[in-house]
Amino acid sequence: MTEPTTRRDPETVSRFVEHFAAQLVEAGVPRMPARVFAALLASDTGTLTSAELGEQLRISPAAVSGAVRYLAQVHLVSREREPGSRRERYRVHSDQWYEALTNREAIIKRWEDALREGVTSLGADTPAGRRLAETLDFFEFIEQDVAGMMGRWRTYREQKYGGA
Amino acid sequence: MTEPTTRRDPETVSRFVEHFAAQLVEAGVPRMPARVFAALLASDTGTLTSAELGEQLRISPAAVSGAVRYLAQVHLVSREREPGSRRERYRVHSDQWYEALTNREAIIKRWEDALREGVTSLGADTPAGRRLAETLDFFEFIEQDVAGMMGRWRTYREQKYGGA
DNA sequence: CCTTAACTTCACAAATTTCTGAAGGAAGCG
DNA sequence: CGCTTCCTTCAGAAATTTGTGAAGTTAAGG
Structure with a gap:
């Protein structure tokens, strides 16, 4: 048995991510970008690394790369370099993405x-x-x-x- | 040499149709619906028959049918039966399509x-x-x-x- | 400067979408 | 009531898109 009301139960998160992504897809957003965006939206900090995205969504690094490039191009996410690391974090800024929508x-x-x-x-x-x-x-x-x-x-x- | 400033020179019309359709496609509209819609927009009466569309765009009746079905579904065009004929006219209502856009x-x-x-x-x-x-x-x-x-x-x- | 971690790019395989020709209805017209 | 015209539906060929593995690039860390 898992915890009573598990916070951030991976499956619960995943269910939301996939469901919301599906709505975006139906509106014309390519699948991978939609899933990556939804995952970021559902993360606690609003940021995830490439590795985290790949693991959570079960997709290859190449797919993450492609999706992020797309999202950055339409200004739905921004990329941040973690200082002193080769790791990159991808972030969804609320304000930013509202603007992008109307843009x-x-x-x-x-x-x-x-x-x-x-x-x-x-x-x-x-x-x-x-x-x-x-x-x-x-x-x-x-x-x-x-x-x-x-x-x-x-x-x-x-x-x-x-x-x- | 053709007339000086030919009205409705087919090629001029076609150039606009294809160019505008291309913009719609880039915005995510499927190609055939985009072309049909642009053709209607550029017609003088705002209506065209299936045959006229097929000829002007060089596409099969099947393609016209599919495109119109799509456009009707999203309320960008309406279909009218010419009374006493098997012919159908497809129409773009300005008001109607503004609404659809925001819908x-x-x-x-x-x-x-x-x-x-x-x-x-x-x-x-x-x-x-x-x-x-x-x-x-x-x-x-x-x-x-x-x-x-x-x-x-x-x-x-x-x-x-x-x-x- | 060599190693290694992290992301990107590229070529290709797989899945999906798009358009056509052909067959199948509905509806006017004789 | 049957013929004809016009549109639709359907199966499949062709083109496009999508996601992967593998090789390539950049930069941190020893």
Whole structure:
């Protein structure tokens, strides 16, 4: 028999990790990055080493490496070198990843570029051109408003969780 | 030599369609749905038949069928039966697709469920539990705020484009 | 400076996804 | 009521993606 209400029972943690990762996968995140991210989110310190990730998720060092590269690229995790060691720690910063979520910005920007080009090439005075122009307008509106939304969140958060 | 500034020059249209579709693909949309959607967006009436789509994109009827099913499922296009014909028209409604974009709701809901479960199973008083709880809080906040954002867009839009 | 630990890169095998051609319905039209 | 048109479904070929083992790179520690 295990302890009554085991804290950090590996199986309980694993169940959450896999379940949450599955949701991310369904939203379009590649499997390995999703699992690594979920594992970090469920860790006590918010950091794990490559070795810990590999062991916990039963994946090769290569898979960890690939997943972390992906996550770092989209700013969902940061990498830290432990001073005086070859070990690296990967960390999920709450603030950081909220921002990343709304930072589809780069993507939106390219959508906007493509739309602008479309308006020009199809003609701003054609029905199709007008449709594209309005769509472009929508994105520009959203983009601007999302910034405000994040501001409101930070305010709300500080009040509730007590600032920095 | 073709006309000076040809309206709806197929090649010009095609260039936009493929370029915009490529951006969607990069954002995670499957290729065929992306191309079909872009083609509809660039059409003058905002509607195309299955045959027109197949010809314009050089894809089989089966591919059109699959793409449309996908797009309809995520509410990016609607299907209309031409009365007295076996032909179907597929349409992109501007309003409709803006809403769909922000309607990651179903997905977010499941994320929230998974997070709630995590808070409970890992313990609300553990560091990991607290992290999950704050994340959950963020999503709940956003979800609520996005509704407001869409409201502001509709207001802005009516003013600019002159209402329904 | 040599050894060794830790991560990364690369080539390939396996699994998954994507698109097609062909066969199978539904619905207008005679 | 049968013919025809248009769409869908399905099995499978082709392409893409994913994860691994093995070799390579960097830097700590003796």
